[in-house]
Amino acid sequence: MLHFPSANSAAHRPSARDVARLSELLDDDVWAFSNCRVDAAGKPVAEIDWFFYNIRHGTLMVSEWKGFPQRVLSATDTGTQWLLEGGVMVANPIEQVSRQLDAVxxxxRSSILPQHFPAFEPLQLRLMQSVYSPQVDDGTAIERIRWGKVYGRLPELAAVISNSTSPAPLLVPSSEARLKLANALCALFRTSFPADVKAKLHASKKEASIDVVHRISEIHRQIAALHGELAELTLLAAGGDVHPAEPQPRPKAQPAATKPADTKATAKKDSAMTEQQRMQAHLARSFRGVNGSADEAGKALEKAWAAVLDDPLLHGETGISVSLFGSTGSPLVKEKHGSLAKLLGMQLRKWCVLQAKAAGLEPSDVAGKPSNIRVR
Known part of the structure; x- marks a missing residue:
């Protein structure tokens, strides 16, 4: 984590313990501005506890940190106060962070986007909001919050800061631009630019002859495309069929090896490889041309799973392996959308069952294979 503390000597400071813990949980792709003071035209001056910017994912978060004298019994959405142990009612921090987010x-939109992201549409700007309080625990009744979320543990908050993606990411185009942006945000939020943080950004500027973030993303896409092509070629070379309805000619049989192999073990191995390769081929074809949005990724998964359901060679004696579908599909969505469950909004097996029912099939459990399903 690159920490930019308040430049005002009279301002509150986060505890050294919290800063150290955040530094352990967050890497240097996350810029953290603490105790910011924000002057937005037509709005009251806002005091921001933490503003997080993940430059790798292009995501932004405004976070309010609250310490209460007692445990939080009930954390509600806007419109009502929070209830502490002992019956004490306190002001709702969700309402406070919402006002802060409006100011940020x-x-x-007025100061940063026109100067540093001129091609970015201001109305597309997305910011997350959160409330962190150590007095929130497993016993706290947390109402469903419309905007943002409440956290009682730093690792949970840090995981969201590190892994969340956005449909409209605010990505920095180059290392030089990062230095300029960091200076601009420090001036905007009235935070300092520590020498060690500046040294890290200067070092990245000297070492980066290319845009590392975009290049890594490009490499991942190229690897995924190559895996898809390889899977299809492997199937064709083995006489398999990517689409059962359109059979491909089988190649001529090869002469038997001079020294016979263990045919039982070889058949078992080839069968397992073919199943994985066929699954990979369906996913690769479905994801070809996907633009990276969550909606497009979800539709691609639906298309791939429909192809799996239509492929009789994937309906083995123990049904269809949902876990194999998941392990094969996860790399295609992990970088931009996190886990499959996060993208789909539910556990993969449950989603697969619902998709099968929607297709008019009758999915059922497979005894001894909790990750498999059988369809009729």
């Missing part, structure tokens, strides 16, 4: 959004 306004100044980013």
């Amino acid at each position: 959004r306004a100044v980013l």
Whole structure:
């Protein structure tokens, strides 16, 4: 984590313990501005506990940190106070962070976007909001919050900061631009630019002859495309069929090896490889041309699973392996959308069952194979 503390000597400071813990949980792709003071035209001055910017994913978060004298019994959405142990009612921090987020959004649109992201559509700017309180625990009744989320543990909050993606990411185009942006945000939020942080950004500027973030993303896409092509070629070379309805000619049989192999073990191995390769081929074809949005990725998964359901060679004696579908599909969505469950909004097996039912099939469990399903 690159930490930019308040430049005002009279401002509150986060505890050294919290800063150290965040530094352990977050890497240097996350810029953290603490105790910011934001002046937005037409709005009251906002005091921001933490503003996080993940430069790798292009995501932004405004976070309010609260310490209460007692445990939080009930954390509700806007419109009602929070209830502490002992019957004490306190102001709702969700309402506070919402006002702060409005101020931050306004100044980013007016001061940062035109100067540093001129091609970015201001109305597309997305910011997350959160409340962190150590007094929130497993016994706290947390109402469903419309905007943002409440956290009682730093690792949970840090995981969201590190892994969340956005349909409209605010990505920095180059290392030089990062230095300029960091200076601009420090001036905007009235935070300092520590020498060690500046040294890290200067070092990345000297070492980066290419845009590392975009290049890594490009390499991942190229690897995925190559895996898909390889899977299809392997199937064709083995006489398999990517689409059962359109059979491909089988190649001529090869002469038997001089020294016979263990045919039982070889058949078992080839069968397992073919199943994985066929699954990979369906996914690769479905994801070809996907633009990276969550909606497009979800539709690609639906298309791939429909192809699996239509492929009789994937309906083995123990049904269809949902876990194999998941392990093969996860690399295609992990970089931009996290886990399959996060993208789909539910566990993969449940989603697969619902998709099968929607296709008019009758999915059922397979005894001894909890990750498999059988369809009729």
